[in-house]
Amino acid sequence: MADEDQWLDEEAGPVVRPYALTRGRTRPTGEVLDLITLVTAVRGVEVDTAGLDPEHLALLQMCRLPASVADLAADLDLPLGVVQILLADLRVRSLIHVHHPTPPAGLPDPRILREVADGLRRL
Amino acid sequence: MAFGGSEAYGRGPGEAPVTIKILIAGGFGAGKTTLVGAVTEIRALRTEEPLSGPGTYVDNLDGVEQKATTTVAMDFGRITIRDNLVIYLFGTPGQERFWFMWDELASGALGAVVLADTRRLADCFPSVDFFERRGVPFVVAVNCFEGARRHRPEDVRSALDLDPGVPVVLCDARQRSSVRDVLIALIEHALRVLQRARAAGTSV
Numbered sequence: 001m002a003d004e005d006q007w008l009d010e011e012a013g014p015v016v017r018p019y020a021l022t023r024g025r026t027r028p029t030g031e032v033l034d035l036i037t038l039v040t041a042v043r044g045v046e047v048d049t050a051g052l053d054p055e056h057l058a059l060l061q062m063c064r065l066p067a068s069v070a071d072l073a074a075d076l077d078l079p080l081g082v083v084q085i086l087l088a089d090l091r092v093r094s095l096i097h098v099h100h101p102t103p104p105a106g107l108p109d110p111r112i113l114r115e116v117a118d119g120l121r122r123l
Numbered sequence: 124m125a126f127g128g129s130e131a132y133g134r135g136p137g138e139a140p141v142t143i144k145i146l147i148a149g150g151f152g153a154g155k156t157t158l159v160g161a162v163t164e165i166r167a168l169r170t171e172e173p174l175s176g177p178g179t180y181v182d183n184l185d186g187v188e189q190k191a192t193t194t195v196a197m198d199f200g201r202i203t204i205r206d207n208l209v210i211y212l213f214g215t216p217g218q219e220r221f222w223f224m225w226d227e228l229a230s231g232a233l234g235a236v237v238l239a240d241t242r243r244l245a246d247c248f249p250s251v252d253f254f255e256r257r258g259v260p261f262v263v264a265v266n267c268f269e270g271a272r273r274h275r276p277e278d279v280r281s282a283l284d285l286d287p288g289v290p291v292v293l294c295d296a297r298q299r300s301s302v303r304d305v306l307i308a309l310i311e312h313a314l315r316v317l318q319r320a321r322a323a324g325t326s327v
Contacts (some may be wrong), residue, residue, distance in 0.1 A: 019171070034144075034230065035168075035199075036142040036211050037142075038126065038140055038142060065126060066126035066140055068142060068209075068211065070168055070211060071166070074168050079171035081171055082171070099140060101142040108143070108317065110314055110317060110318065112141055113310055113317070116210065117310040117314070119204030119208070120303055120306050120310065121303075121307060123162065123303045
């Protein structure tokens, strides 16, 4: 097991099982949400809390305004993969809107890039 | 507030929030965290990655294989250009054993900064390879550490065997204005790549 040892240093962190929260699921239902995908809680719906964990409800609170998956994971201090699964749960229940970062063509708009360059110059 | 409220959010295509992903890559200790920290507040993201290879399955209880995972911390930061237009900078984990995360990270990225330390130039070879293969636009930023001999960008370009179009810029990862210039160089490069692709009628 010499190969295993290389993982177990301070850089790698503890070997843990963080997916207890997701009841053992390691993949989300449906697509994996990107780090910069924006998520917004759907307004004005009655949330049936049966089957939802406190972390689901915390996420719903945190994305009352659009928030990125990366920011939500950092704010909740949970591993990214776990947050992606919890968000997928909320999406299945139609409790969140998902806004994908890139247009269907996959290419950003040149006008946006020029705006970004100009914005950076003002930093 | 980085992103407008839900009212603005659904108003129309012009109002849709845009997020842009930029990766900051380079060898371990090349200054990636310093670079992100120079332009924005650093946020920490944890990932739990399943171990692969030997030692993946550490237990075997009742026939159920328990997957072991390892924690990988990743730095990121965001720069708000205006309401509803935000850049995210993600520091990629430098050690090669964390490379399995890169595919997800690189997906949808506008571009990447490969931070090079001229004292250990070979450390950024894997990053250069990765972005070349994936067709992700990138610039090489030579971090001018104190005590390191100054290198001319042309020398770094030739040592890394870069395509002529790939910008090489000198920078000081501690300096906000220097990092800003690196990011501008990347955006302008990505714009050129994008326009070339459009002119050729192909997708990147």
